[in-house]
Amino acid sequence: MSKLQEILEKHEEFAPIIQSAKPFKKLDFSASNQALTSRDLSETSVFSKFVFDEMLAGNTFAGIGGYGENRIIYRQRKHFNNEDEQPRSIHLGTDIWAEAGEPIYAPLNAKVHGFAFNNHYGDYGPTIILAHTLDNLTFCTLYGHLSLESLEDLFVGKSIAANEKFATIGCYPENGDWPTHLHFQIIGNIGDYKGDFPGVSSIQDQEHYLNLCPDPNLILRIAENC
Template sequence: MPTSMLTLQEILEKHDGFAPVINSAKPFKKLDFSATNEALLQRDLSETSIFSDFVFKEMLVGNAFVGIGGYAENRIIYRQRKYFNNEAGQPRSIHLGTDIWADAGEPVYAPLDATVHSFAFNNHYGDYGPTIILAHTLENHTFYTLYGHLSVASLDGLYVGKNISAHQHFAAIGSYPKNGDWPPHLHFQIIEDIGDFKGDFPGVSSIQDQEYYLNLCPDPNLILRIKENDPPD
């Protein structure tokens, strides 16, 4: 098949040499924030400090693991946050990226060469907080990766068009409340066509719109290539 006919998913599948986005020495453990996790149904996690303790002390066994997961997950945790509910009766609950739950300050690295497409401080309760979007080109195909819930300092010195090299430490996981008031984690998302968005892009869709957005935002593990309970290279 000619390169020009390959889909983004096929290009990512065949590419070798992605750098780790999180280069932690801890093993990875898959976390479940859907209704199948009965422990979630028994807790009020609207208070971020309680939510953070639940993630790191219980789900990650006293912070012994780095949490991973969430792509295409129908998450009940958004029910407690008004940001994901609208008057049209189509609450957003389908997660379009992968979350990596790690300590605030954990370095974030570029998985491949990039330029800064845009960045913003999305400073609303439940939003991304500090956000960076990188543009990449592989086999003449341009696509984007989004990094949400970063530290405020991650935005220092950025400008549109700035070159970021593969393996470069260009950001860090942020702490609440500046990170959108979430337990510390990185929201990592692949976006095929970003349209007119700058510094922001939907990271959660309604059930009605999930097919459109999941086609636009393929599985981040095409780049991350993280296996549950396997330590990174």
């Protein structure tokens, strides 16, 4: 277990990132979900209808899940299948599937580390990365697929308090052209990245990246049996 994991496990003061009244339902985008294998979800409108109408029972639930998941849905997105590198399919964060406009709150005190509009089909779209310090250890959290409005009035070093609203979930296509959701990821060492960081790795690199990016539920604290 890494030092960051130990610190996150012992702290209990994290604010909810999304304060939805809807119950959470765990979603599966791996090959074990047989409903995915026969679907063409390359059109975002079709993908969105599948998620919210079918998987979330007519938007009755908020969706959750995906950390460490080997996702077959990335096979339909060129962003994850570059000919010059290994195909990427291992999801490094947790997705929270909710409607556009859903407020996002800081889980603990933070400063803006970076932000960007990663404007490529299948990418993060508007992205904010926050830096936090706990027990003298600094780490980052990444928030992807936000609204463009979330990037307004930001600057590197801006202070954001725990439980402060600082962003909203974006709509497609500005969110990277995905069904509306938040990609939330913990990053132990962000290196030289600013406003971006890999959210999906190749199978070959998964051990490295999963060690670098521990389970977001260390902060989210959402019941695993949801």
